[in-house]
Amino acid sequence: NAGVTQTPKFQVLKTGQSMTLQCAQDMNHNSMYWYRQDPGMGLRLIYYSASEGTTDKGEVPNGYNVSRLNKREFSLRLESAAPSQTSVYFCASARQGITQETQYFGPGTRLLVL
Amino acid sequence: DAKTTQPTSMDCAEGRAANLPCNHSTISGNEYVYWYRQIHSQGPQYIIHGLKNNETNEMASLIITEDRKSSTLILPHATLRDTAVYYCIVNNNDMRFGAGTRLTVKP
Numbered sequence: 001n002a003g004v005t006q007t008p009k010f011q012v013l014k015t016g017q018s019m020t021l022q023c024a025q026d027m028n029h030n031s032m033y034w035y036r037q038d039p040g041m042g043l044r045l046i047y048y049s050a051s052e053g054t055t056d057k058g059e060v061p062n063g064y065n066v067s068r069l070n071k072r073e074f075s076l077r078l079e080s081a082a083p084s085q086t087s088v089y090f091c092a093s094a095r096q097g098i099t100q101e102t103q104y105f106g107p108g109t110r111l112l113v114l
Numbered sequence: 115d116a117k118t119t120q121p122t123s124m125d126c127a128e129g130r131a132a133n134l135p136c137n138h139s140t141i142s143g144n145e146y147v148y149w150y151r152q153i154h155s156q157g158p159q160y161i162i163h164g165l166k167n168n169e170t171n172e173m174a175s176l177i178i179t180e181d182r183k184s185s186t187l188i189l190p191h192a193t194l195r196d197t198a199v200y201y202c203i204v205n206n207n208d209m210r211f212g213a214g215t216r217l218t219v220k221p
Contacts, residue, residue, distance in 0.1 A: 001158075004157075042201065042211035059210065096177070098179050105157030110198065 006091050011089050013081045013114045021076040023091030031094040032074035033058075033103065034066060036087040041086045043046035043090060049074055076077055117204045119142070123216040126196075132189040136202030139183040147178060149156050149187045151198040152214070158201065161187065192219045 007022045025032065030051045035043040035058075045058030049068040063085060065077045074093075078085060089109045094101040128134040128210040138147060146165050150158040160170055164178045164185070169176045175188040189196055201214040 017145075040213075042213050044211070069162065088155065102160045103150075103158075104160065107157050108155065110155075 004091055005105055005110050006106040006109050009111060012114065014026045014114055015082060017081050018077065018079050019081065021089055022073070022077065023092040023106060024073045026072065027093060027104065029093035029095050031101065032068065033092040033097065034074070034076045035090045035092065036060065037090060046076065054058060071108045085111065086113045090099055115211040116202065117210060118212055120202055120212065120215045122213065123218070126192045126217055127221055128194060129191055132192040132196065132217055132219070134187040134217065135184065135202050137184045138204045141182050141204050143163045145204050147176070147185050148203045149176065150202045152201070163183050176214050192220050194221065
């Protein structure tokens with residue numbers, strides 16, 4: 001099993017460009033999450049999907065949209081990138097709902113917005 | 115606002131036990147305490163979790179006080195590869211990680 005995979009690993013964007021970060025898990029988990037991590041900081045939840053077909057906002061959702069394409073895949077879209085969105089983005093999945101369940105993380109996508 | 119408080123950094127000698135404290139004084143009765151760690155820039159890795167009983171697995175032990183307002187993660191024989199940022203999280207709807215404790219294991 002690959003666990004949680006993310007693409008791309010690195011990306012450089014210009015201000016105003018758009019892009020989609022991809023995440024997939026092969027553990028048959030119901031829940032998936034997107035976090036961002038700024039230098040020297042902890043992770044902050046952007047959006048989550050407790051089950052296929054549902055999505056909810058986390059702590060810092062502004063400037064992002066998500067799509068739970070199917071049970072395996074959960075994408076994060078930046079419609080008009082801003083320098084403040086320069087960060088490392090982590091995707092995670094968990095077997096059940098958002099509470100009381102261990103999360104498994106992907107390797108991260110490093111995004112630089114110029 | 116984080117629901118947990120951890121020291122910013124700690125050092126530990128290789129081969130000794132590393133004891134990482136966490137305060138979670140506002141924890142609710144049905145909330146678990148989770149510990150994760152993040153080595154360099156990798157994705158966080160699950161270590162252990164517990165509700166009110168002490169827990170042990172192949173990686174670590176978790177000691178939760180009787181009033182559940184604090185806990186301690188114990189790495190019994192720390193190695194250089196245990197150098198990482200350790201996050202204590204009280205599981206709730208938005209999984210706030212906070213800044214964690216940067217543990218440095220020294221030779």
